[in-house]
Amino acid sequence: MDLERIFLQILEQSGITFGLGDDGVVLPCFKNPIYMLDLFTEGVHFKREWFTLEQIGYKALAVNISDAIALCAVPKYALLGLQLPENFSPLEIKELVLGLQKACQEFKIQIVGGDTIVSKSLSLAITLLASSAKPLLRQKMRLGDLLVHTGRLGESDKALQTLLRGGRVAGHSKFYKPVLKNLAPFMQTIRPLLHAGLDISDGLLAECNRLSQLNQLHCKLINPHQRAFLSGEEYEMLLCLPARNKHALIQRAKKHRIKLSFIGRVIRGKSHYKAKIWHKATK
């Protein structure tokens, strides 16, 4: 049996699929759809020697789910374009599927279609179909907004430096396993308080430049010279909100046990922070 078929069989046995078997899939109707696609590719987003296959499967979905959470959307379905290395064994496929399964079960996502090919290296292209009554976009940042991020930053950078030095990183590090469980309901509940936001995937400074470019305003940080602000793949949220909502945000963050750091304010001008290109780092 060929690898594509072995993969499909293992995937179907995992219980996370719906409606496979045709070139296209018709889904049960859901309101306010929003669509996103992310690649997770060997040599760019990960090295095989740094990750178990389970970790790769989990993280490939998690980086997409993080996008959905940042948009205040609930992910529902995924399409998976998979390039499998030709020397993969059924056991390796099982490990990869286990990672996909864990992420799908945690976030109640079903894999509803896609394409599988045998290629030279491992790559996952995941399209996520999510639902959001009022998506939180990047382009609604306003003059005077407060800038705040969730969680602690810097862990992914530390993990990456350790790996680059040949060291080992614990499996529970968020470099392997973004911690998104609490963020999802938190983002839903704070949506009315916010103007704009996005997840920190290329480092906080890079995201500030991005918001600045899109909104033609400057994200003025109180203390921009922090190494943690260069750390990508943090999967924490960078949020913009009017100052009058600060108190309400803090209250809800307490309730959801989310750490907040108020780091600056939106003023006139343009941000030109020196950020590093995060994904070149893993090459």
Add this chain to the structure above:
Amino acid sequence: MDLERIFLQILEQSGITFGLGDDGVVLPCFKNPIYMLDLFTEGVHFKREWFTLEQIGYKALAVNISDAIALCAVPKYALLGLQLPENFSPLEIKELVLGLQKACQEFKIQIVGGDTIVSKSLSLAITLLASSAKPLLRQKMRLGDLLVHTGRLGESDKALQTLLRGGRVAGHSKFYKPVLKNLAPFMQTIRPLLHAGLDISDGLLAECNRLSQLNQLHCKLINPHQRAFLSGEEYEMLLCLPARNKHALIQRAKKHRIKLSFIGRVIRGKSHYKAKIWHKATK
């Protein structure tokens, strides 16, 4: 400027995008959505020395559009996950985008999102969002159905053999440019006459085996021993319909100038035709 940004700039200038700039996209509402994802990858689906970049861009979308047409769906939006080789020049990117642009304009598709990375080889993962009031699926084949295919088969195989021998193939060959323009409205008009169908991407015999497996019935061909029946990437349609609709189908095919070949019938049993694995051929 980095390659990802150059690509995005050229893509936006091409006029075929909508709603880029965020992690996710909210689209204007459309009825009866249907979703599909296809990969088009160097070393698997194409060799760079056989294709111009314009041909690659065009065909990457065309193979997806062919799926949509086979489902009697109208493609509307695409998400593009692009792996760009690191040595690509802006001119090469322009050529690739030109191919995408031609396909998008021909079929009125907008590129609404995606992800771009710089990698070792060229690969396109395309998710197509289409609309179909009554999708034509693979699983509704019935006992006694007639089997018919559109067009002439074998051209892609001939082109491939020529290329493998070091010969040259004309740019208008359907190996480069699937001819889908007339098929799209034809499929819409004949939908009520059909039980099941799919596009011939892995060769007619392979598709018969697939239908047989899914429907637990045998696609009994009158003359299965034809080299053209092994030819993949034909992007013609294999259709199943009750005999009473044969006349109506022929009438509509004439009107749309579509050639039909009635090749067999659905009987009890199982198809085990010896098909070749098409995409191994281009490796």
